[in-house]
Amino acid sequence: MTLSRRRFLVDGLAVAGGFALGFPAGAAEGRETAPSPEVTAWVVIHPDDRVVIRIARSEMGQGTLTGLAQLVAEELECDWDKVGTEFPTPGANLARNKVWGSMFTAGSHGIRDSHLYVRQGGAAARMMLVEAAAWNWNVPAAECEVEKGVIRHGASGKTTTYGKVAAAAARLTPPDKDAIRLKDPKDWTIAGKPMNRLDTRGKVDGSLVYGIDLRLPGMMVATIASCPVKGGTLKSFDASAIAGSKGVRHVLAVDGVAVAVVADDF
């Protein structure tokens, strides 16, 4: 996995647990000055333990958004009740050397083509969060357990939460993908389970913005009428019939087969 995120490798600080690890001096829990809540490209964790999972495919009603979030959350071992999502933009993906991979969404490819690397992104974040906690406690990461975003070191009884160590974890170098072991699907508790969708609220209160809802500065609207018979061509049209209608800017022939009325609005 190529994760082109910022890295803070500090000379003299060392390597532990199966993957390269570097802390800036003093990066202990609670002492961060400018925390980056992005643990991996897929996982952002806020100090209040809210988890934001990045979704790089479109949601068009098939539930891809929620399904991908379940896959990441399963490996992250976070509290599903604290999960939200956000869409990276194609521009951000390009600027970061396609860190989120393909954003193509059609033909059931959204989950099928990305489930492996999004799970690895969630697992990598979990490993980094545990490593950060273990570093802080000066114990081996392998002795720590995680459940629903709470990290526990059994021998000492110490516990902390993802939100508290996320900023420190964000400074670690992500593990090599060969060091990531994914869960056996038979042990899944979030992925593959019938969870309610995460994006329903905006669909019941009218706040979700669909493509047709966008208004850009100077934008006009075109409506098109074409010949109802396949292969039919445009013989003539009478633009004068709507001349002077409020907001109408143009009446145009389109490729000899259709007429478009261009106006300020519908």
Place this chain on the structure above:
Amino acid sequence: MIELRINGTPHRIDVDPDMPLLWALRDHLGLTGTKYGCGIGECGACSVHADGSPVRSCQLPVSQATDADIRTIEGLAKGDALHRVQKAWLEHDVPQCGYCQSGMIMAVAAFLDFNRTPSDLELDQAITNICRCGTYVQIRQAVRAIIEAEGKTP
């Protein structure tokens, strides 16, 4: 100038009197929760309430909407408190793409005010809104839950 009362707020907009209410809402008042589906009064995606009754806003000229209290999906909740239909839609995970659901919710909300205990058949006959995702089964479940939660049976 056309004067409208939308979600309790008066508005004055400079549009043709024959502009469908739908486009006054969407393009002139920024209330894009009400959706354009077919434009010919068939699909119901544009459903709003006029004095509590469901209407296809793509078929209602603004000049005929000036005397009514218009309510849109944005005005259905009371502040942060969702309407019972919105709550049931959330709990029963009704929407898939969600595009038709603003109109669907407005139609169901108005219908349940009119018939508090509809049978599935009455619901099917009254709610003529079209959902291309096919969420009708979840819609019936959510409506049943509303009726049962209020201790009524058809």
